[in-house]
Amino acid sequence: MNSLYLTTAEQTLFLALPQKIQEGWKVEAENISYEESEAKQRVRCKFMKLSPKIQKSMSSVASAVSPEGMEKWVASLDLQSLTDDDIRELFYALGPVSIGRILERTIPLVQSDTDLEAVAAIAVLRHVIFTPLKK
């Protein structure tokens, strides 16, 4: 897998990376058309169905009543144990605009192939989840 599904703005950021890092990657234009709204994102989040382990983490969020509590809560999330279904649910809830924001922040940070693979993976998740099937 060496395709990077990027919007025009993201491509600009990618092209600003050192040539050595860009080598071996094929940029594909990301053309998702998605009408996003605050209300829609809330509903997507509301409809999120996660595995019991992650659900259990949610029950302890009430302890995050201070910045320190918040940090501890986030640190306690065992994100490595997410299932594929959890990842689909989470990225769908995030939505293409939020994922785009994450990509815009992360692309300029890329320093290695490993970093770029992470960017590619996030972009692929957005592409798969938010590209309608051809009918």
Added chain:
Amino acid sequence: MTPLTSTQEMAPRADDQRKNGRAGTSEVPEQFDGKLDQIAQLLDGGRENDAAERARLAVSLTNTKDREILASSIADRLIELKDQLERNAVYHHDFFEVQPGEDLLTHIRTVVDERIGRQILNEANRGTFASSLAEAIAHDPEALTKIQQYYPDFTWDPKQGDEALVHALEQRFVKDFSDQAEALKKELELEAEVALEKSDVLERVKDKKGMFTWATEKVKAIWAKKSVRVATYVVVGVAATLLIAWGASYLLAYLQGLHAAALEGTAAAIEGATEAGGALAPVSGLEGAGSVITGGLPSAPPIPNIWIGEPVL
């Protein structure tokens, strides 16, 4: 003022239940349709004649946000009473039967929210519901003061007596509930749209299974290495999504203040460590949070506008 008694709501009283040989369940209404009497009975543990408490609940039921918080309290109470309530076939079927993988508390919250919503959405229920709230509030000065704060333009003619006040409140609530019903209708339409889209997403993932699996493996791998800077941004996004999911429906107001302060503080600390050339602290998982959260929309309220900015990608 003489307390009025609601005649519209038919929830059985505690003594009726005892007569029916259901000792031990006296504080629980026979069914739960989201009516004021039932809510008071359930939360009050048999003190449903406590007019002040009833008035307080009635005030909470007049606005959407407080209603959501109240729905959460009711759900917690139903969970507390689970062992007892499961013996009631109606409760068992409506509240405690969940789909595999479905979270019980979330399910109950949704049902409670929906039941209360029905009192407002349904035109036939609306008048009765408004009337029960009006009666409860009209006879409690504290509750009435709250309502006057909520609706600064609310007026009635005190010379016309208590009934005029009840009537004025009832009219006001009916009007307000009509507006809320419109908003709820839009919300339900949006929910239907998202449900449909979500079922499409399952098909899309099936169709591109290979790509999807490759990407999930990579994402899991980067989460395993929190030292990868890119991972930290994704962790922040995911954590915030979890918070929204949990808070949006039930504790949004509470989370709104907490969220921004927590993330900003953590981001500042992490930024300092990064600039100093130190390794990113693997414990927090919030590295770069400030950039993600506040970078795009510095003046926006924290939760609702975390990422949303452009309407179309």
